[in-house]
Amino acid sequence: MRAGHSVRVVHQDRTERPFLVIWEATRACALACVHCRAEAIPDRDPQELGTEAAFALMDDIVAFGKPPPIFVITGGDPFERPDLADLVRYGKSIGLPMAVSPSATQALNPVSLAAMRDAGLTALSLSLDGSTAEVHDAFRGIPGTFQRTMDGWNAAREMGLKVQINSTVTLANVHEMPEIASLVRNVGAMTWSAFMLVPTGRGTNLDAPSAAQVEDIMNFLYDMGQIVPTRTTEGHHFKRVSYQRDVLSKLGLDPVAELGLGSLYLSLTEQARDLGLVEPQRVRRAPLNVSSGNGFVFISHTGEVHPSGFLPISAGNVNSSTLRSIYRESELFAGIRDVTLLKGRCGECEFASICGGSRSRAYAASGDLFAEDPLCGYLPGSFKAGLETAGSG
Numbered sequence: 001m002r003a004g005h006s007v008r009v010v011h012q013d014r015t016e017r018p019f020l021v022i023w024e025a026t027r028a029c030a031l032a033c034v035h036c037r038a039e040a041i042p043d044r045d046p047q048e049l050g051t052e053a054a055f056a057l058m059d060d061i062v063a064f065g066k067p068p069p070i071f072v073i074t075g076g077d078p079f080e081r082p083d084l085a086d087l088v089r090y091g092k093s094i095g096l097p098m099a100v101s102p103s104a105t106q107a108l109n110p111v112s113l114a115a116m117r118d119a120g121l122t123a124l125s126l127s128l129d130g131s132t133a134e135v136h137d138a139f140r141g142i143p144g145t146f147q148r149t150m151d152g153w154n155a156a157r158e159m160g161l162k163v164q165i166n167s168t169v170t171l172a173n174v175h176e177m178p179e180i181a182s183l184v185r186n187v188g189a190m191t192w193s194a195f196m197l198v199p200t201g202r203g204t205n206l207d208a209p210s211a212a213q214v215e216d217i218m219n220f221l222y223d224m225g226q227i228v229p230t231r232t233t234e235g236h237h238f239k240r241v242s243y244q245r246d247v248l249s250k251l252g253l254d255p256v257a258e259l260g261l262g263s264l265y266l267s268l269t270e271q272a273r274d275l276g277l278v279e280p281q282r283v284r285r286a287p288l289n290v291s292s293g294n295g296f297v298f299i300s301h302t303g304e305v306h307p308s309g310f311l312p313i314s315a316g317n318v319n320s321s322t323l324r325s326i327y328r329e330s331e332l333f334a335g336i337r338d339v340t341l342l343k344g345r346c347g348e349c350e351f352a353s354i355c356g357g358s359r360s361r362a363y364a365a366s367g368d369l370f371a372e373d374p375l376c377g378y379l380p381g382s383f384k385a386g387l388e389t390a391g392s393g
């Protein structure tokens, strides 16, 4: 399966140099959101990487070569680290594009954001799981987080920072997706990313859509891609969906009939129509060919290196090895890049080379890193239109 125009290809050797490096600077956070990957705690862990160790980590990231990976400082809440501005300043000074992913606490305010911008911050990512305080705060389990998020979003935009909005999709908030898309269109964002649940951390308790519903959601996200810049997190089969939709579009075929889309797709589409999210406003941006361990690496607060923040298997620790050697040479990272190791439907799938499924979700669901992705409903070989046009790009 050729990626064609349906997947954006990172023009670098992803086995040698990641495109994105995410570091969990701390697990401390004043919030305790119901879905938290990090199972955040109120206080900082004495074992977390200190300032000098973080500087050394950033030096190691720069040593991957040019262009340097984007470096995202996440948490917990990065604002729990008093050295956050120093970290951003240092990263910027050695050439790293710096991003921060803060929690919606009182620390997320125009003064602290201006300090980050002055230190050299390029981008900010914020969580938004509902289009109103009522829905978002209920989803997060914490009153006031919607307004703080909106205030931080607006302030960051006014300061010229790029903003990524992240939305976790569950059965409790899936009908908010069109309203969130509308908000993203109105306020403006670099990216809107829909997180497809991985049953890990506190997310284990959330109400995940079925695989068939995820097909509906991803097809809706594809449609929204011509209104706002959509992407997915742990939704690797969005690349397969994008490919299918591009092919159907070229052939003038109806995606509902061809892909068997269901009532959720129809109701999201109707809502979007009612909100005026119909006329194309931008050129759709194809998903990037980056996946866990293959263009992407996560470092925990204690320095453990993982292919994804949702995959609790470590390939080594930056306190005892370089990130470069772990990323390039470890058995775990080499294995996760090898599509011939995939099993079940992912192992038989003609889209495996551009998708491969979520290894984090496969592991969380079955204990087998290479099992099929349980939130993908695709039956390998069933996309006949794809076979007819395979190779045509």
Ligand code: SF4
Pocket: 236, 237, 240, 345, 346, 347, 349, 350, 351, 352, 355, 356, 357, 358, 372, 373, 376, 377, 378, 380
């Ligand atoms: S079966 Fe696996 S490889 Fe194929 S599209 Fe689904 S998740 Fe991707």
